Amino acid sequence: MTATIHQLAPERRLRRLELLVTRRLDGLLQGQYLGLLPGPGSEFAGSREYRPGEDEVRRMDWAVTARTNVPHVRQVDADRELTTWILVDGSASMDFGTAEIEKRELAVAAVAAVGFLTAGFGNRLGAHLVDGTRRVFRARTGRTHLRGVLRALLDAPRVAEGDPTPLAAAVAGVARSARRRGLVVVVSDFLDDSSWAAELRRLAARHQVLAVEVADPRELELPDVGLITLVDTETGLRREVSTASRKLRADYAAAAAAQRSEVRAAIRAAGAVHLPLRTDRDWVVDIVRHVLTQRRLAAAAPRKGGAA
Structure with missing residues (x-):
């Protein structure tokens, strides 16, 4: 612009x-x-065990955690x-x-x-x-x-x-x-x-x-x-x-x-x-760099764990 x-x-x-x-x-x-954010989506698709250092606490599935006495996180589909x-x-x-x-x-x-x-x-x-x-x-x-x-x-x-x-x-x-x-x-x-x-x-x-x-x-x-x-x-x-x-x-x-x-x-x-x-930088390049970074994060996410 x-x-x-x-x-x-x-x-x-x-x-x-x-x-x-x-x-x-x-x-x-x-x-x-694609890739403005690294998250996979918001539709609930089950739960899996919580992995310290990899999962966010705010994604905890407290109902499953209470039922199994094992920490679980919610999984979502795109x-x-x-x-x-x-x-x-x-x-x-x-x-x-x-x-x-x-x-x-x-x-x-x-x-x-x-x-x-x-x-x-x-x-x-x-x-x-x-x-x-x-x-x-x-x-x-x-x-x-x-x-x-x-x-x-x-x-x-x-x-x-x-x-x-x-x-x-x-x-x-x-x-x-x-x-x-x-x-x-x-x-x-x-x-x-x-x-x-x-x-x-x-x-x-x-x-x-x-x-x-x-x-x-x-x-x-x-x-x-x-x-x-x-x-x-x-x-x-x-x-x-x-x-x-x-x-x-x-x-x-x-x-x-x-x-x-x-x-x-x-x-x-x-x-x-x-x-x-x-305002003194090429904002299109900065947005593209951000998108590419989020794509890499999204591509790496499946390798951190499998389905429950």
Whole structure:
């Protein structure tokens, strides 16, 4: 995606995005678009004995464990039809970017990639867009529906400063919509209070969850550009700082690294898969690398154990 996509006529934005995603995915991925997550599916297919170090405790089959006095885990088969729910954070902090694109544009690109990777075979896609209010798109099949969701994201108004959107409430809203087990993708910068972590954990207890974290390089470190005004887009608070201070830049980088580390840890502790994307990197390559890694994990999984 180029930095000028929002300068295009509305009818051309979607076409540019679709061509970019589908052509590059076709060129970099071979075969069907599978492997966003390593899990085999969600349909119950029996149980087998628990293997320490290989199995997740959250997959324990407590009924069988109690009956046999031997720890067992649930086995699942791949769903013939997948329902994917996407939560897109449209809060004010997403209206930021100092590289090729803004975080908001990167979020839309991530949604497009997920949509085209999971399209077909009767799979359904629904979406929640949180931008001061919450807009819900019912889960439906087909690329026409996907294009409608993408068009709404591209045309979404920017959120005013000082109008924060709680990510925790948004995640809880998706959990209420996603009644059938499936895939939930949360696209956000996760620059919110840590209350979202508990809601993400509850969501991952029932669904496969992919957390797509979008970031900009200036959120991670400051350049030496003299006196600047920093603005908290969620609250509207402003503060002037001198970036000529080496100590200030070092403290900023350390605090940003610690914050990003906390986000990664919270996502993994919740049982979700983490996909970091940056506005100064080739996001298509990063998504493809993620997909190929998940394919390898999925291919290795059957060798870890047999059926019960």
